[in-house]
Amino acid sequence: MSALFEIFGAVLGETFGQTEEDRSRGDGDVFIDGEWQEGELFFGPTKIIWDERIIFSDAEGRVEQIVDQDPPHPSFVVLRFRRPHDVVQLAVHRRELKRVGAVLTLPL
Numbered sequence: 001m002s003a004l005f006e007i008f009g010a011v012l013g014e015t016f017g018q019t020e021e022d023r024s025r026g027d028g029d030v031f032i033d034g035e036w037q038e039g040e041l042f043f044g045p046t047k048i049i050w051d052e053r054i055i056f057s058d059a060e061g062r063v064e065q066i067v068d069q070d071p072p073h074p075s076f077v078v079l080r081f082r083r084p085h086d087v088v089q090l091a092v093h094r095r096e097l098k099r100v101g102a103v104l105t106l107p108l
Contacts, residue, residue, distance in 0.1 A: 026096050029076070030054060031089040041092070048103050054088060056081055056104060061088075063106050066097075079106075 026041040030050055039051030047057035061083035069078045069091070076091045079100070092100060100106070 026099065027093070028096070029073070029091040031078075031091075036091065041096075043099055043103060046103065048100065050090065056088075056090060058105055063104050065107060079104075 024043050026043060027038070028041040028050055029036045029038050031037075037051075039053075042049045042052075047055050047060070049055055061081050063079050064082045064087075065080040067078050067080070069076065073091070073093075075094055077094055077097065079090045079092065081088045081090055081104075097106075
C-alpha cells in the first residue's frame with residue numbers, strides 16, 4: 001500500500017511541482033530611461049539575465065548596495081549593480097535574494 005502512495009505522490013509531484021525551467025526563472029524590474037520596467041529573470045549558474053537584454057554577473061560588474069524600497073512594488077529590494085560604464089538598478093522580491101546571492105556576490 002505504501003508503494004502505491006509513493007507512486008501516486010511522485011506522479012502528483014511531477015504534474016504539479018516546479019520544473020527545472022521554472023526554478024531558473026523569476027521576475028524582476030529594472031530602472032531604465034527614468035522608469036521601472038518589468039521583465040523576466042533567467043538564473044544561470046554564473047549570471048542572471050533580465051528580459052534577454054541585461055546580464056548581471058560578477059564578471060560584468062558588482063552589486064554595490066542593496067536598499068529597501070517600496071517602488072516599484074512592496075516587499076522588493078533594489079540592487080545597485082555597478083558596471084564599468086554605468087549603474088543598473090535591479091528590483092527583486094525579497095524571497096529572490098537567496099537565488100540572486102547564489103549567482104552574484106552580495107555586499108555584507
